[in-house]
Amino acid sequence: MPAPRAAATAPAAARTTLADRAADLDPEALHALARTVVTTAVGEVLGLPRTARLPEDRGLFDLGLDSLTAIELRNRLGSEVGERLPATVLFDHPTVRDLAAHLVDLCAGRRTLFDAGALGDWVDSAATLTADDDRRAGLVRALKSALGRLTDPDEADDPATAFGMDSASDDELFGLLDRELTD
Structure with missing residues (x-):
């Protein structure tokens, strides 16, 4: 497995998060975007090429995630939804599909509270x-x-x-x- 590499991040002003974009999307598009956000983040923390396709139902730790990359992934996804995710989030939602659904739930809860x-x-x-x-x-x-x-x-x-x-x-x-x- 290649060594994890640091991902380039866009300037804060130009970057929009999943939480920012959630309000403008229908549920199906939000789920698709959340899966893309999760697979992109997983690929980046694992140092995979951008073209790598990750299976949505395979365990994240089976894909090569370890304790350090798990923390990095949790922090990246937390910034996508605008809150600190619990340390157990990757154990509670162990696949790309489960994790993406969890992020959708977090964003959807905010959408209905405030416009x-x-x-x-x-x-x-x-x-x-x-x-x-x-x-x-x-x-x-x-x-x-x-x-x-x-x-x-x-x-x-x-x-x-x-x-x-x-x-x-x-x-x-x-x-x-x-x-x-x-x-």
Whole structure:
């Protein structure tokens, strides 16, 4: 068996992961892509030529994977799905087919929880508000507050966070008070 070789990686900005592409694919295409991702990663960690065809139902360790290449494979696939995979993932899913199905399950679970494309469309339309528009300042505060609650659930009950006051500037607070007191 040839010695494992380091694979060239694309720059982070140009590279898209399986998790990134999953949202745009139907289930059949996602399964096919996951199998390709797994077979490519296995071939790379084993130092096989790109043209090598790997049997999908043969055990990964039977193909030549050892403990070191197993760790490298686990880490590569973890970066494809955006999370650290458990140390036992290659034992729990010992073939290309099983491992690809597991990665699909991980990606599919995220697809149904959140539609990043819809959020991007919404932000694009909200960005048309001019910088001096009070609605934009309020929207920015509300979004910062929501992000704060998502990243630190303990802040969810903090009234300053709930109303976006924790991120308001002095001028914004005085402007709010002036408008409230003059109306």
